[in-house]
Amino acid sequence: MSGIIGTSGTKSGIIGHGEVGYEEGTWTPVIHMGTTVQSVGTSDGSYTKIGKTVICNVSVTDINESGTGNLKCSLPFTSATISGVNSAVLVRWGDIDCAPSTSLQGFISHTGVAQFEFQLLNGTGYQAAVTNVQAAGTYQLYGMSWTYTIA
Numbered sequence: 094m095s096g097i098i099g100t101s102g103t104k105s106g107i108i109g110h111g112e113v114g115y116e117e118g119t120w121t122p123v124i125h126m127g128t129t130v131q132s133v134g135t136s137d138g139s140y141t142k143i144g145k146t147v148i149c150n151v152s153v154t155d156i157n158e159s160g161t162g163n164l165k166c167s168l169p170f171t172s173a174t175i176s177g178v179n180s181a182v183l184v185r186w187g188d189i190d191c192a193p194s195t196s197l198q199g200f201i202s203h204t205g206v207a208q209f210e211f212q213l214l215n216g217t218g219y220q221a222a223v224t225n226v227q228a229a230g231t232y233q234l235y236g237m238s239w240t241y242t243i244a
Contacts, residue, residue, distance in 0.1 A: 116142040120169045122151050126225050127162020140169045151237040158230055164211045164223040170243040175203040182209060185236030190227045201241045
């Protein structure tokens with residue numbers, strides 16, 4: 094493979110056998126508790142798509158819990174279906190009840206879906222999905238970032 098993509102987004106040279114798709118954009122992430130859409134104060138998402146790789150940054154604040162089920166966030170593009178492959182989402186959160194020595198992380202299963210779930214992790218790994226029990230009242234999901242593969 095040869096070639097370069099300049100800082101202004103211009104392309105020169107030959108990159109692989111075809112063009113590399115490059116796109117920057119924004120979308121409004123939607124937070125669900127089970128199937129119930131959560132009302133939010135602000136919901137801002139930005140992404141960079143390079144070929145089949147998407148890099149996302151999201152902040153959602155003043156989320157008012159309603160409904161039951163697992164906490165989920167929408168993706169700007171549907172994930173690829175890749176057996177055995179998962180992507181982690183880094184999350185900075187507030188007002189979600191996590192036990193000591195437990196962390197909150199997003200989890201994208203590459204199963205052709207357009208959303209991901211949040212889970213609680215402890216020293217030995219997966220502990221439980223985040224539900225309306227942990228995210229009760231008003232909570233925050235800010236500083237989220239992730240990279241995943243699309244179809």
